[in-house]
Amino acid sequence: MLKYSTFIFLSIFSLIIKPKRLITNLHHSNAKVDSTLYFQQKWVDSVYNKLDFEEKVGQLFMVAAYSNKNEEHYKDIDDLVTQHKIGGVIFFQGGPIRQSQLTNRYQSKSKIPLFVGIDAEWGLSMRLDSTYRYPWNMTLGAIQDHNLIRKMGKQMAEQSKRMGIHFNFAPVVDINTNPKNPIIGNRSFGEDKINVTNAAIALMDGLQSEGVLATAKHFPGHGDTEADSHHTLPLVKHSKQRLDSIELYPYREMIRKGLASVMVAHLDVPSIESRKGYPTSISYNVITNILKNELKFNGLVITDALNMKGASNFKQPGDIDLEAFLAGNDILLFPENVPVAIQKIKEAFDDKKITEERLAASVKKILKYKYQVGLNNYKPIKIENLYEDLNKSEYDAMNYTLYENAITTLKNKDKIIPIKNLEEEKIAYLKLGDDTSETFLNVLNKYARVDEITTKGLNETLLELKKYSKVIIGYHRADGAWKNHNLNQEDVNWLNKIAKQNKVIVTFFTKPYSLLRIANFDSFEGLILAYQNNDFSQTVAAEAIFGAIGTKGKIPVSINNDFYTNDGINTNNIGRLGFESPENVGLNSNVLSRIDSIANYAINEKMTPGAQIIVARRGKVVYQKSFGYHTYDKNINVKNTDLYDVASLTKILSTLPNLMIQFDKEKVKLDTKLSTMLPVFKGTNKANATLLDMLTHQARFKAWLPFYKETLDKTTGKPSEKYYRKAYSKEFPIQVSENLYLRKDYNDSIIKAIADSDLLPKVKYKYSDFSFILMKEYLERSTGKKLDVLANENYYSKLGATSTMYNPLQKFDMNDIIPTEIDNYYRYEAIQGYVHDMGAAMQGGVSGHAGLFSNALDVAKIMQMFMQKGNYGGDQFFSEKTFNAFNTCYYCKDKNRRGLGFDKPQLGESGPTCGCVSMTSFGHTGFTGTMAWADPEKEIVYVFLSNRTYPEATTNVLSRENIRENIQKVIYEAIMD
Template identity: 70%
Template sequence: MRYILVFILFSVVSFGQKKSNLSQEVWVDSVYNQLSFDEKVGQLFMVAAYSNKDEAHNKSIDRLIEENKIGGLIFFQGGPVRQAKLTNRYQAKSKVPLFIGIDAEWGLSMRLDSTYRYPWNMTLGAVQDMKLIEKTGNQMAKQSKRMGIHFNFAPVIDINTNPKNPIIGNRSFGETKENVTLRALALMKGLQDEGVYATAKHFPGHGDTSTDSHHTLPTVQFDKNRLDDVELYPYKELIKNGLTSVMVAHLNVPSIEPRENYPTSISYNVVTNILKNELQFNGLIFTDALNMKGASNFKKPGDIDLEAFLAGNDILLFAENVPVAIKKFNEAKEDGRLTEERLAYSVKKILAYKYKANLQNYQPIVLENLYNDLNAVEYDALNYQLYENAVTVIKNETKSIPVAQLDKEKIAYVKLGNDSSEVFVTKLKSYANVTQITSKNLDSVLVELQDYTKVIIGYHKSDGAWRNHNLTFRELLWINQIAKQNDVILTFFTKPYSLLTIKNFESVETIIVGYQNNAIAQTVVPQVIFGAIGSKGKLPVSIEEHFKVNEGIETLAIQRLGFEIPENVGMNSKILTKIDSIAKYAIDKKMTPGLQVVVARKGKVVYQKSFGNHTYEEGAAKVQNTDLYDIASLTKIIGTLPNIMQEFDKGNLTLETKLKTMLPVFKGSNKEDATVLDMLTHQARFQPWIPFYKATLDSLNKPSEKYYRTRPTVEFQLKVAEDLYLRRDYNDTIIKAIATSELLAKKQYKYSDFSFILFKEYLEKQNGKTLEYLAKNNFYNQLGATSITYNPLHHFDKSVVIPTENDNYFRYQLVHGYVHDMAAAMQGGISGHAGLFSNALDIAKVMQMYLQKGNYGGMRYITEATLQKFNTCYFCKDGNRRGVGFDKPQLGNEGPTCGCVSLTSFGHTGFTGTMTWADPEKEIVYVFLSNRTFPDSNAANKLSKENIRENIQKVIYESIIE
C-alpha cells in the first residue's frame, strides 16, 4: 500500500481517497471505542526499548504493553535480528499494534550494530545533488520497513549557526536555512515516498546552542522575528510539502516562552500556538525524550508527561514511569484539566497514522535473510556516490590538484591524528610512488621532506559524530612547519569545524575536506587528488572569515583509473564474486600457487583481489595486491608495443616499413623484406622460437664456463640468475641466430617471439636509449605505473616479487626476481618479448590508456589513429586473428578469450599464466596474473586446459547489467 500522507485527517481529494478515508475513519472509531480511558492514555506513550539488554528489561516492556497498553516503542542500542525478534514478540502482545520508532539520522547504525551507515548530515550538506539525498531517504526507509519501523526520527533540521554546539554539529546539514531546508526536504521525501514517517527535529531550533539538552536546559536568546526568519523557516517549508511529524526540543527560549527556564517541550505557546496554529501543522507532534535533563530536571516523571500533553504534544517519547503518568492523567481528568475532547484528538490522530502505516493489517517481521537485506550492495553504491559528491576542495592556489605530471613529482605522506589511515595510504600508492614518513620527530621529518615536491598531510580522527576533532598544538606546529618548506596538500577526514583551530592558512597550498574517516572517504579523496574524479562538494559551514559556506573549488577529472562499486558502472557485485570461487578452485587444484585479478569498467576498478601464496611451501607469503609477477608475453603489448606506436606517431615507421630498413644488419638475409605488418601479425614466416640457452650448456647440460661466470667481470655482465653472469656480447649471437634461421615454408599465422626481440633492437638503436629507459620514461613514470619494471630486484625487495619456477634445466635454481623466459634472461632481463614484472593494477593502467584512445591522466601518449591502426585484424579473412601486436578474439572455437568479448577487443596472454584484455564496446579492462609455471613450467598447463582465465572473463561479462 502506498501511504497517503495528509494532515487533515478526513479530507477528500478523489473518490479512491474518499473510500480510503472512510475505511480509516471506521477503523479508528472502532478501535477508539473499544479502549478504556487508561488504554487511550496508553496510546500516547512511546517507551524506550533496547535489544542489547537482559530478559528483565524485555519483561518490563511486556508489562507496559500488556498492563498499560502503551502505543509504541522507540528502540535504542542493540542488533537487528535481536530487535526484530523483540518487535515480533512485543507486537504479538499488544492489543493495538505498536508504533515502532528509531533515531536513524545516518541510518540504522546510529543505534544498531551490523546495519548500514550513511554519511552524517554535515557531510550531506556538502552534496549539491538533491536526488542523491532523496535516494538516501529511500534506502533508509527500505531498511526501516524491513525492520518493522514506522518512524525515523529524522531529518534534523536544526541550523547549526554555532560551531561550538556540543550535540547538533555533524547532525545538522549546515549553517544556512536554505541549504538545510533543501536537504531536509529531499531526505523527508525519500523517507515518506517509501512509506516511513519522517520526523523533523528539534523544534523550534537547537542549532545555536552551546549546551546539550541531554544534560541541562540550553538557552536560545533570539527574538521572535529571528526565529521566524531562520529557525522556523525549514519547518514551514517541510510542513507545506507534507511533513508527517515534528519533535519538540527541551529548550529555554525566553522570546516565545516568558516563564523562566520553562522547556519548550511543555510550553503551550510553543507547541500549540506556534507549531499548530501559526505554522498550521496538523501532523503528529512528539516530545523529545522526556528522560533528558532538559526536561526531567524541571518536573518529575508523570508530571512532565501530563504537562507535555496539555501543551499540545501527541506522543510522549521515552516516558520514565508510564503507570505514574497514567495516574496523573486520571487526576487531570477528575479535576477538569484534561478533557475527553483533548484526549480523543491525539489518540484518534495516532490511530489514523497507524492505519496509514497499514498496522490494521500488521504482519510480523520475516527474520530470514534479514542481515543481507539490511546490508545490500546497492547501499554501498549510493554511499560511494554521496562521498564522491561531498569531498570538498576549499583551497588550490597553485593548482596542485589534480596531480598531473607524475614523472616530475616526488610525493611524501605524513599522517596526523590518532585514527587509521591505511586505506588512504594504499589508494595514494595506487596512483604514484608515495613515501610514508613515519618519524615522530619534527626536525627529522623536515629533513626527510627536503627533496619532496609535494607532501600530502592526512588528518585522521575517529569517525564519531560527537568526537573532538580539534587539532592539537603539536599537530598545528607540524602543519605550519611542513607547509613553510613544502608544497602541501592538507586533507581532513574530520568534520569541517576542525579547521577552526588553524589560524593561518597562507602557507598551505591545497586543502581538501573529506568529512569522515572511513574506508569510502579514504578511497574517494585520493581519486580527487590524482584526478580520477573531480571535486564537487561545497562547504556546509563557514570557517570563520577564511572560507565561507557554499565555497568549494571544482577540480578536473583527468582520465585516471578510479575505484568504484560495480553497481555504479552497471555491473553486479554478486555475480563478480564468482571470480573468487574460480580463483580458489585453481589454487586448490594446484594450477598455480596464487594469482591476482583486476577488473575495471568505465574507468573504474570494481574488482581487485589477490589469492593464494607465493609458492606451495608451508608458510609461504600470501599474495598481496602490490606483489609483482613475471608477466611474460604481456611484455609485448605493455612494454614494446606502445613504444613502437610512438615511432609511428613520429613518422619513423609505417606498416610497410621493412626489416632491412629498421635494422640494416638484416640486409641480404632471408628476412630483409619482412614488413612491420607481417612481423607484428605473426605471419612473417619466422620460426616460433629457438632455445638459445642450449647452445651455452656444457656436456652435462649445465651452464658452460665458456659463456658464464658466477661473479660479474668486464666480459661477463649479463645477469641471468643469482650468481650467474653471461658474456656481455652474447646478444649479438642471438640476433645472428635469428638472422640465419630458416623461414617457414608458407606465409601464414605462426606465433613467434622473434619480431619483438628485433623491435627491441630497433627501438634502442633508433632512440639511443635502452628499452627499459624508453618504457619507463615514455609511459610508466607518467602513468603512475610504478610497479612495472624489468629486473625487479634492482628496484624492489625480493619479498614482494613472486617466484616463477624451480629451474632444473638451465639455471638450476629457484627463478625468483629474474625473468623466466630464457632468451630474455640472456639479454640481461630486458627484451621485447618478455622481461617485465608488474602487479595487476599497473597493467590495467596501460590497458586503460589504450581504451581511452591513447589518453591517460591528462596526457596523450599515442594518437587515436595509430591505436585504431594497430587494433585492426588485417588478415581475419585468411584465418589470422591477430591485430598489429595485439592479440584479438578467436575466429573459430579456439582462442585466448571466453568467446563473449566484442570483436573490437584486444589483449594478450603470457606463458607464466597471465592475461590482459580490453574491450572498447563494454569499456572493460581485465588483468589476470599468476605463476602457474611454479614449480615446473614443463608440467601440464592445467590453468590453460581448464580455461581458468577465460572462465573468469566470462563471469565479468555475465555481471554486466546494462
C-alpha cells in the same frame, strides 16, 4: 474493548481493499485519495471506539527499548505492552537480529500493533551494530545534488522496513549557526537555511516514499546553543522574528511538502515562552500556537526524550508527561514512568483539564499514521537473511557516491590538485591526528610512490621533508558525531611550519569546525575537506588528489573569515583509474563474487599457487583481490602489491606502446620493412617483412628458438663455461639468474640466429616471439635508449605504474616478487626476481617479448590508457588514430584474429577469451599464466596474473580448465546495463 477477532477482521478487510499509503499521495487521483481516506477513517474510528480510556492514553507513549539488555528489561517492556497498552517503542542499543526478535515478541503481545521507532540519522548503525552507516548530515550538506540524499533516504527506509521500523527520528533540521554547539554540530546539514531545508526535504522524501515516517527535529531550533539538552536546558536568545526567518524556515517548507512528524526540543526560548526556564517541549504556545496554528502542521507532534535533563530537571515523571500532552504533543517519547503518567493524565481528564475531543485528536492521529505505515495489516519480521538484507552491496555503492560528491576542495593554488607529471614528483605523506590513515596511504600509493614520514620531532621531520617536491598531510580523527575534532596547538604549529617549507596538500578527515583554530591558510597550496575518517572518505580523498575524480562539494558552514558557506573549488577528473562499488558502474557484486570460487578452485587443484585479479569498468576498479600463496609451501600470502613475471604481456605493456610512439611520429608505417628498421637484416630472407605482417604474426617467422640450448655443455647439459661465469665481470655482464652471468656479446648471436632461421613455407598466421625481440632492437637503436629505460620514461613513471619494471630485484625485496619456476633444465635454481623466459634472460632480463614484472593494478592502468586511446592522467601518449590502427584486425578474413601486436577475440570456437567479449576488445595472455584484456564497448578492463609455471612449467592445466576465460565470463554475466 476491541475484541482480537474484530481487529483481525478489520485487518483482513483493509487488506482486501488494498489501501494506498498516505504518507506521500501527491500522485494519486482525487478518487483514489478519497477512497483511501474513507477506509482509513473507517479503520481509525472502529479501533478507537473499541478502546477504553486507559487504552487510549496508552497509545500516547513510546517507551525506550534495548536489545542488548537482559530478560528482566524485556519483561518490563512486556508488562508495559500487556498491562498499560502502550502505543510504541523506540529502540536504542543492540543488534538487528536481537531487536527484530524482540519486535516480534512485543508485537505478538500488543492488541493494537505498536509503532516502532529509532534514531537513525545516519542509518541504523546510529543505534545498532552490524548495520549500515551513511555520512553525517554535515557531510551530506556539502553535496550539491540533493537527489542523492533522496536516494539515500529510500535505502534507509528500505532497511528500516526490513526491521519492522515505522519511524526514523530524522532528519535533524537544526541550522547550526554556532560552531560551539556541543550536541548538534555534525548532525546538522549546515548553517545555510536553504541548503539545510533542501537536504532535509530530500531525505524526508526518500524515507516517506518508502512508507517510513520522517521526523523533523529539534523544534523550534537547536542550532544556536552552547549547551546539551541531554544534561541541561539550553538557552536560545533569538527574537521571534529571527526564529521565524531562520530556525523555523525548514519546518515551514517541509510541512508544505508533507512532513509526517515533528520532534519538539527541550529548550529555553524566552521570545516564544515567557515563563522563565520553561522547556519548549511542554510549551502550549510553542507547540499549539506556533507549530500547529501558525505553521499549520497537522502531523504527529513528538516530544524529545522525556528522560533528558532538559525536561526531567523541570518536573517529575508523570507531571512532565502531562504537561507535554497539555501543550499539544501527540506522542510522549521515552517516558520514565508510564503507570504514573497514565494516572496523572486520568486525573487531569477527571478534572476536565483534558477533554475527550483533545484525547481523540491525538489518539486518532496516531491510529491514522499506524494505518498509513501498514499496521492495519501487521506482519512479523522474517529473521532469515536479515543481516544480508541490511548490508547489501548497493548500500556501499551509495556511500561511495555520497562521499565522492561531498569531498570539498577549499584551496588549489596553481592547480596543485590533481597532481600531474608524476615523473617529476617525489611525494611524502605525513599523518597528524590520533586515528587510522591506512586506507588513505594505501590508495595514495596506488597512484604514485608516496613515502610515509614517521619521524617524531618537528625539526627532524622538516629536515626529512626537504627531499620532497610535495607533501600530503592527512589530519585523521576518529569518526563520531559528538567527538572533539579540534586541532591542538602542536598540530597547528606542525602544519604551519611544514606548509611554509614545502608545497603541501592538506586533507582534513574531520568536521569542518576543526579548521577554526588555523589562523592563516595562505601557505597551504592545497586544502581538502573530507569530513569524516573512514574507508570511503579516505579512498575518495586520495582519488581526488590524483585526479581519478573531480571534487564538487561545497562547505556547508563558514570558517572565520577564511571560507564561507557554499565555498568549494571544482577540480578535474584527469582519467586515472579510480575505485568504486560495482553497482555504481553497472555490475552486480553478487555475480562478481563468483570469481572467488573459480580462483580458489584453481589454487586448490594446484593449477597455480596464487593469483591477482582486477576488474575495472568505466575507469573504476570494482574488484581487486589476491588469492593463495607465493608457492605451494604456503609460507607467504599473495598481496595486491606483489610482482608477477607477466611473460608475453610484455609485448603489449612495454614494446608495443613504445612502438606506437614511433608510429605516431611517422618514424615507421604499416608497410615499413624490417630491413629499413634494422639494416642488419638487409639481404636476409626476412628483409621484406613489413611491420604489419610482423605484428600480426604472419611474416612467416618461426614461433621461437631455444637460444639457451646452444650455450649448454654437451656433456653435462648445464651452462657452458664458454658462455657463462658465476660472478659479474666486464666480459660476462649479463645476469640471467642469481649466480649466472652471460658473455657480453651473445645478444648478437640471438639476432643472427633469428636472421638465419628458415621462413615458414607459406604466409599464414603463426604466433612468434621473433617480431617483438626485433622490435626491441629497433627501438633501442632508433632512440639510443635501452627498452627498460624507454618504457619507464615514456610510460611507467608518468602512469604511476611504480611496480612495473624489468629486473625488479634492483628495487624490490625478493619476498615481494612471486617465483615462477624451479628451473632444472637451464639455470638449475629457483627463478624468482629473474625473468622466466630463457631468451629474455639471455638479454639481461630486458626483451621485447618477455621480461616485464608488474602487479595487476599497474597492468590495469596501462590497459585503461589503451582503452582511453592513449590518454591517461592528463597525458596523451599517442594519438587516437594510432591506437585505432593498432587495434584493427587486418586479416580477419583470412582467419587471423590478431591486431597490430594486440591479441583479439577468437574467430572460431577456441581462443584467448570467454567468447563473450566484443570484437573491438583487445589484450594478450602470457605463458606464466597471465591475461590482460580490455573491451571498449563494455568499458571493461580485466587482469589475471598467476605463476602457474611454479614449480614446473609442464601441462598448462590453468589453460586447459579455462580458468582465465571462465572468470572473464563471470564478469560479463555481472553486467546489469
